[in-house]
Amino acid sequence: MGLEARHIVVVGAGIVGAATALALVERGARVTVLERASPGSAVSGASLACLGTHMNSEIELPQLIWATQRWALWDQRFNGAFHYRRCGQIRFIDHEADIPTTERWIALERAAGLSASFLTAEQVREIEPALTGPILAASWSPDDALVNPFLSVRTLLRAAMDAGAQLRHHQSVLAIDTRGESVCGVRTADATIPADAVVVAGGPWAADLVAPLGVSLPIVPRKAQCLATVAQPPTIRGVVGACKSEQGGVHGGYTQIQQSEAGQILFNTVLEGGKSAPGAQNTIPQVDLRFVSDSIATLLRLFPGLRGTDVLRSWVRFEAVTPDDRFIAGPVGPTGLYMAAGDNGTGFLRAPVIAEIIAAALEARSGEVDPSPYDPRRFSAGRETHA
């Protein structure tokens, strides 16, 4: 079923909403994107926008490979507009116990045709000379890339608009309307907008938007924080992260360090981070002191040469977290309602996958990627039909 003449409302102009709007408008749909603030101003704009398959998600590996290819195609299509750079990613190892874990990841990625490898500490310094801190070893994924998160959202949205999509920014969706068993539009403070289908790409706001329709989805907000130094000369070449660790299990910690094109060093280390209270996404707090302390300690341990560098700023946004760390993408509740949320802090890479899944679902065809890891029905509550 083609999308011609269908009017589809996409709620949310983050990277997922922008990619989805582009996918839909290119398939002939009339698309309206509604955004509560400026496009990309929620967690997309706070992202470090690393596009990496490495140590990411075993079950999603085929989808992630497809996503990295799509990003590379976009880079060509948009003439480098969002500053795609294939800088590679290092995951440092602190504990002997983590070496077998790292070797397992490398093996499964290589089996999928990727080029991850194991590095000694000396080899790490050939790639990242400033990383002189005491690490045991590392893994290396040379094809991982960075994009400019702001320009990525802007470029995809601009392309969607050039193809006919309409953007209505600074307009919150107050409700999704239904007629019978189908959605029929959305309401904002200013307008009622009729729609044949509604795609909710509203990140941490997504679950609240569909709850009144009797759709209960396990998406909760989680505080995402980052720090930035003043601009430095070129110091860090790629992305530096912590390896997946057996120390402390799945919550064992998270580090990402990289240098922006403007020279600022962006870094975060989250050693303890749970979910935030419901509604936390509506107000933006300051960074936690514990977070500041842990992030600086990790940065200076790895890059002791940065000691006297000034910190310039910090930011906080809220990720949309699901129980299994995967997106919820596909039809939910009443006919014509689609979910595209649950970034779990790694939405940038996955945005083209989610867009493809939503477009295929709307066209009622099988798409280029297998949607099953993101099937909303995997959570029993998602099966409830609307009241």
Add this chain to the structure above:
Amino acid sequence: MTGRSAEIVDSEICVVGGGPAGLSAALAARRAGAQVVLLDLFDRPGGQYFMQPPHPVSGLAAAQVGQGRALIGKVRDSGVVIRSGVEVFGADGAGTLLARQGERALVVRAKALVLATGAHERTSPFPGWTLPGVMNPGAAQRLVKMHGITPGKRVVLAGCGPFLLVVAAQLHHAGCEVVRVVEASPSPLRLAATLLRFPSRWAEAAGLLRAVAPLWSRFRFGRVVAEAMGEGHVNRVRFAFLDGEGRLGADDPETIDDIDALLVGYGFRPSVEIATLLGCSLRHDWNAGGHHVAIDEASGATSVPGVFAAGEITGVAGAYPALAGGARAGAAAARFVGRPAGHSPPSYAGRADRFAKALRRAFRVPYAALGQLPDAETLLCRCEEVRATDVAAALQDGGCDAHGVKMWTRAGMGLCQGRICGFGLSVYAAQRAGLDPASFGANAARFPARPAPLDILAEATAAAIAAPQGNLADESRGGLSGSASRD
């Protein structure tokens, strides 16, 4: 990190800012019996108004310097601990401040805070504003008063407000040739009418008028600086007339040549960074300088229990309202920590507030014209080299607020943390996209409120985490999450 640890300072009350409001607050709180520490950014307390030069001062500034010296003396004698050269960069919950004094990290824990962090000069971009030799009048005043350095030999002043007169008089006294004083307000009549209604200010006004009398022929009204020109340094300036609505009108045919300094100032914006870190509610009102801290007028209480505010951060009004507001906030903070003070507002308090409001009406900043001044290539954000045309494109694409513009152009992401470009961006957006400044917003201050080295931040945060929580009333504790910014 370095083996050093932060110094912990405990005090019942901590006052941030050593200008008129902060000094007055500290004195009031101390006189009520509270233990008070005052943190000030500069080498000597006094702020801009009571600035204390290291050398003797004559002329117009002498009385003001003397008045400040007397107040600082009283504050010291009362037992307030004044710590100079302290940069506050963070806050945890309402009771703990993170700071540095030189290379030492400082953690201050108090039962109540009085914020008196003053105001910044507003910088408004126009073609040529980034040329060397173009500066704010307040910066020039500090050069002259503190260091005896004049900003140039032949100087043009332009902008809006009585501060321009003060600086013109001081530069003239310091030996500069003040070639032009260009005031945006249509005529001096409204100022005269305002002054007539406040006999208490006649002596002060007469002193100022006497000081600028030799310059009277150099004054021009109802116009703004349209362009600064020069090869590597400003040496030429041209102006434009304003129409009746405060928009740009025809070009003024006059250009001034052979100048070596151009001082342009359109007033001040409240320095609300620390208040923002603490989560104090802000309001926007151009008459108060833009975004300012919302307070209960009777006590200076902000929206955060235990945090009080006074002076320019509660709305730019000048030194006398700041002194009165400081006294109110200091007494209220003392009451908050259980030191009831018999505070009686200074006799001039009401009159000073009315005078400040009347002055604001007399000097109308031409916001519309300021937003029209940049051409496509004019830098709106100097740190990140963002041109007006870049900002216009972002506004066009839906980045229709301060944060959207910042994301899409990097305006405000640089070293000044948005302090310099914030005002110009909001007046430009108002003109370009019809966005009112309140909805355009401002990029809220984020930790650290001032750039600070990694190792000092590490020491301060470690100490703040290890030390028992700030001592404020229970309901105001933010906990370690510091989830303070409820804006």
